[in-house]
Amino acid sequence: MTTNLDHQWMPFTDNREFQRAPQLFVRAKGLSYWTADGRELLDGSSGLFCSAAGHGRSEIAEAVSRQLMTLDFTPHFQRGSPLSFELAERLSELLPEGLNKLFFTNSGSESVDSAMKIALAYHRARGEGQRTRFVSREWAYHGVNFGGVALSGMMRNRQTFAAGGLPHVSHMRHTWQQEQRFQLGEPNSDTDLASDLERIIATHGADSIAACFVEPIAGSIGVYVPPAGYLKRLRDICDTHGILLVFDEVITGIGRTGKAFAAQSFNVKPDIITMAKALTNGAVPMGAVAVDQAIFDTVVGASKGAGPEFFHGYTYSGHPVACAAALASLDIYRDEDLFAKGEKLSPYFLECVSGLRGLPQVSDLRGYGLLSGIQLTPGETPGAKGNRVQRALYEAGLHVKTTGDAIIFAPALVAERQHVDAMIDILKTTLGQENL
Numbered sequence: 001m002t003t004n005l006d007h008q009w010m011p012f013t014d015n016r017e018f019q020r021a022p023q024l025f026v027r028a029k030g031l032s033y034w035t036a037d038g039r040e041l042l043d044g045s046s047g048l049f050c051s052a053a054g055h056g057r058s059e060i061a062e063a064v065s066r067q068l069m070t071l072d073f074t075p076h077f078q079r080g081s082p083l084s085f086e087l088a089e090r091l092s093e094l095l096p097e098g099l100n101k102l103f104f105t106n107s108g109s110e111s112v113d114s115a116m117k118i119a120l121a122y123h124r125a126r127g128e129g130q131r132t133r134f135v136s137r138e139w140a141y142h143g144v145n146f147g148g149v150a151l152s153g154m155m156r157n158r159q160t161f162a163a164g165g166l167p168h169v170s171h172m173r174h175t176w177q178q179e180q181r182f183q184l185g186e187p188n189s190d191t192d193l194a195s196d197l198e199r200i201i202a203t204h205g206a207d208s209i210a211a212c213f214v215e216p217i218a219g220s221i222g223v224y225v226p227p228a229g230y231l232k233r234l235r236d237i238c239d240t241h242g243i244l245l246v247f248d249e250v251i252t253g254i255g256r257t258g259k260a261f262a263a264q265s266f267n268v269k270p271d272i273i274t275m276a277k278a279l280t281n282g283a284v285p286m287g288a289v290a291v292d293q294a295i296f297d298t299v300v301g302a303s304k305g306a307g308p309e310f311f312h313g314y315t316y317s318g319h320p321v322a323c324a325a326a327l328a329s330l331d332i333y334r335d336e337d338l339f340a341k342g343e344k345l346s347p348y349f350l351e352c353v354s355g356l357r358g359l360p361q362v363s364d365l366r367g368y369g370l371l372s373g374i375q376l377t378p379g380e381t382p383g384a385k386g387n388r389v390q391r392a393l394y395e396a397g398l399h400v401k402t403t404g405d406a407i408i409f410a411p412a413l414v415a416e417r418q419h420v421d422a423m424i425d426i427l428k429t430t431l432g433q434e435n436l
């Protein structure tokens with residue numbers, strides 16, 4: 001098969017390098033991808049943290065196909081289909097109690113921007129429309145739409161896009177500290193990092209702040225698990241000052257941490273949770289924002305007269321085909337008890353990851369659930385080593401996502417020990433090389 005690579009502008013990709021040495025997958029099944037020339041690669045990142053139930057699930061394909069032939073599209077402005085209501089109900093059963101209302105989007109980025117608007121609408125509805133500031137964290141990734149870019153704390157994602165001119169955002173420190181190196185699970189820390197939120201409050205005034213957004217585990221930057229007690233402290237500070245707490249669970253949601261949501265793993269209930277990725281097992285684009293009932297009631301209750309209470313939504317919000325894919329995925333997760341299966345595999349997985357310590361290319365290891373970050377020793381420029389390593393792993397038969405000089409290793413929840421072993425073997429061989 002020859003493929004003309006001249007016309008697509010690839011996202012988050014070195015386009016010139018891709019043209020020179022394309023990495024094209026043509027098939028996927030279970031925990032494997034196949035390239036055009038028939039080579040099999042193990043999938044060490046669940047695609048892009050989406051395919052929790054493994055690739056090529058016939059249950060999802062059949063549900064999608066049935067849905068396309070039954071009701072391929074419904075507008076969701078003033079109309080609806082029963083499917084999105086069914087999905088909302090199913091998700092509310094999985095979510096922390098009280099997060100009962102689901103707003104549907106098509107991606108993680110849209111979920112984040114929708115959550116920002118919901119926070120603003122909520123405060124305005126309660127007569128505190130002056131709360132327009134957001135708090136987020138250094139090293140955060142909240143997608144690529146303008147709201148999420150303003151929240152984000154990754155320089156390359158911000159610097160081209162005038163992020164300074166975007167909504168008022170104050171950044172707390174990231175949570176990594178030198179003494180946490182090689183501590184898998186929740187690291188210990190004597191520093192009260194969450195007090196950064198109090199410092200921002202002291203600078204700007206609590207009554208200017210709408211919401212504090214955090215990834216419960218900072219995923220895309222390379223998996224940084226916050227110290228024990230950190231998220232609970234944020235919750236307490238937000239409660240004291242009337243600030244909404246938002247967990248961006250686009251990666252951590254839907255089972256990655258061993259429970260349906262990281263909020264449950266860490267036993268901290270936010271006011272809003274964003275999700276996407278594994279919601280449909282990656283088969284169809286979809287995201288969602290789970291909102292506390294009280295927020296919905298406030299926004300809807302404050303609206304006077306007829307007409308929408310919240311002027312926001314997407315043509316494809318609650319798309320019937322995406323809903324069918326999500327419902328079929330949730331059925332698989334339930335019937336195969338995949339969140340518990342992942343939780344059970346986690347100690348073995350993390351032990352295998354810690355076995356990479358001491359390899360010449362490894363400078364730190366982090367992880368929780370079935371999500372781990374492998375920090376590489378720095379190369380000549382930031383990201384150069386990461387890029388070489390992902391290519392070497394690709395050649396050696398392992399697909400993983402790298403960000404800068406970190407590998408994000410996160411196999412599907414259906415993985416067995418032997419899958420982890422096979423992936424770790426490849427990692428050991430490649431990261432064991434002195435010169436890379």
Ligand SMILES: Cc1ncc(COP(=O)(O)O)c(C=O)c1O
Pocket residue numbers: 106107108109110112141142143144215219220248249250251276277
């Ligand atoms: C925490 C978080 N938020 C938002 C996003 C953006 O999601 P999407 O790429 O679906 O827009 C991501 C993607 O990795 C993410 O990890």
